[in-house]
Amino acid sequence: xxxxxxxxxxxxxxxxxxxxxxxxxxxxxxxxxxxxxxxxxxxxxxxxxxxxxxxxxxxxxxxxxxxxxxxxxxxxxxxxxxxxxxxxxxxxxxxxxxxxxxxxxxxxxxxxxxxxxxxxxxxxxxxxxxxxxxxxxxxxxxxxxxxxxxxxxxxxxxxxxxxxxxxxxxxxxxxxxxxxxxxxxxxxxxxxxxxxxxxxxxxxxxxxxxxxxxxxxxxxxxxxxxxxxxxxxxxxxxxxxxxxxxxxxxxxxxxxxxxxxx
Amino acid sequence: xxxxxxxxxxxxxxxxxxxxxxxxxxxxxxxxxxxxxxxxxxxxxxxxxxxxxxxxxxxxxxxxxx
Numbered sequence: 001x002x003x004x005x006x007x008x009x010x011x012x013x014x015x016x017x018x019x020x021x022x023x024x025x026x027x028x029x030x031x032x033x034x035x036x037x038x039x040x041x042x043x044x045x046x047x048x049x050x051x052x053x054x055x056x057x058x059x060x061x062x063x064x065x066x067x068x069x070x071x072x073x074x075x076x077x078x079x080x081x082x083x084x085x086x087x088x089x090x091x092x093x094x095x096x097x098x099x100x101x102x103x104x105x106x107x108x109x110x111x112x113x114x115x116x117x118x119x120x121x122x123x124x125x126x127x128x129x130x131x132x133x134x135x136x137x138x139x140x141x142x143x144x145x146x147x148x149x150x151x152x153x154x155x156x157x158x159x160x161x162x163x164x165x166x167x168x169x170x171x172x173x174x175x176x177x178x179x180x181x182x183x184x185x186x187x188x189x190x191x192x193x194x195x196x197x198x199x200x201x202x203x204x205x206x207x208x209x210x211x212x213x214x215x216x217x218x219x220x221x222x223x224x225x226x227x228x229x230x231x232x233x234x235x236x237x238x239x240x241x242x243x244x245x246x247x248x249x250x251x252x253x254x255x256x257x258x259x260x261x262x
Numbered sequence: 263x264x265x266x267x268x269x270x271x272x273x274x275x276x277x278x279x280x281x282x283x284x285x286x287x288x289x290x291x292x293x294x295x296x297x298x299x300x301x302x303x304x305x306x307x308x309x310x311x312x313x314x315x316x317x318x319x320x321x322x323x324x325x326x327x328x
Contacts, residue, residue: 025328035326050327051295053268053320059288064324080327090300094322097302098295165328192328214328 009238011209013187014103014135014156016074020045021204022234023076023189025214029223032067038217039068041227046074048105048212050081051095070099076137078105083118085125092134103156104129105191107139115165115192119146123153130154139191142176144183157186159212162203163193166215170199174206181207197226197233204237205245263315274313281308283319294323 010017023046029035039047047068055061077095079088085108092104108125110118119141129136130153137157138150147158160180163169170193171177181188187209194200194213203211211234220226265274267287276282280303284291296303297320303311313319 026326027328029326032326048328049324051322052325054287054289054294054323056268056270056272056287056321063290063293064326065293075324077324078327090297093302094295094297094320095324097304098293098322098324212328 009242011187013137013209016103018045018074018210020231020234021208021210021238022200022230023048023210023212024217024227024230025212026050026064026068027214028218032062032064034223035064035218036067036069038223038227039073041224041231042217043231044073046076048076048078048214050078051091051098074103075099075101076103076105077101078139079107079125080109082108082125083110083121084108085121085128088125089128089132092129093132096134102133103135103137105137105139105159116161117141119143123149126150126153126155137189142173142180144176144179147180147188148183151184151186155186157189157209158184159189159191161192162190162199163195165192167193168195168216168219169193170195171202171206174202177203177206177208194230197229200230200233201237201240204234205241207241210234263313265313265316266318268319268321278313279309280311280313280319283313284308284321287321289321294321296321 010019020043022042022044024039024042024044025048026035079091082088108118108122109115117140126136135156138155139159142160162171189210189212190203190208191212194216200211217223217227263274265272276286280296299318
């Protein structure tokens, strides 16, 4: 390869192909304008969104769709806040009617302290959603055994947490993530736990297809700049993964030849 | 008639259908989804979907989330 011509590196989920391997959330920003600017700076093509009751007392308040436009970004509706399969199904039926999307993010949480997924309920909800024709990207624990069960139940993507949502603790489970990536036939995304750019690099170097993050960008001191950093981090990690890293050695190996010394 | 909309009890005067309710609430029908007594109301059926006294209506939209 001469460095100037490269085959386009894309990834595909549920029949949709994307160039960007960074999915960003739309929560916790100062306002929707900053949110939209961060999504642009991240180079994201997919954004996660939540579904909530409209504010009846102020119907003129700003709406997400007016800033982060659905014709520019693929909306990935989530089931954040759902604790049962039935709640998740109800939420995503409404999301499908709100926008016509069948590509969705399932998350069924266990408790509000660590927000880790209830995998038994997640698997049950997945089966309900698949039966209704949804294409489901599944937020899950880093358990390789459950990852297989999700895939067998028809998950469109496996999305293990690297650390609790919003914790910013980085990749706590590289070995489990690697096992999940190795066995999966559908895309694997790290979803949750990334805190800074190096975490995104590590996730991509492990061989993830993409990374999903929200808080790491939204709660940075300068969210737009962090969005840009994350864009580069995901590209760097992906390129390093494709390039194949050098072996680790116990001892030094000189970079300059020892022969011909004066 | 009395309706429960998003958990709040409200009086509603207009023609008894979903389209009129959404309009009276000042909402853009293109940007919301509506559930009537736990059943999704397709956007194409707002005008044709009657509402009755005591109905429980949920009106939702997309907001920021992770």
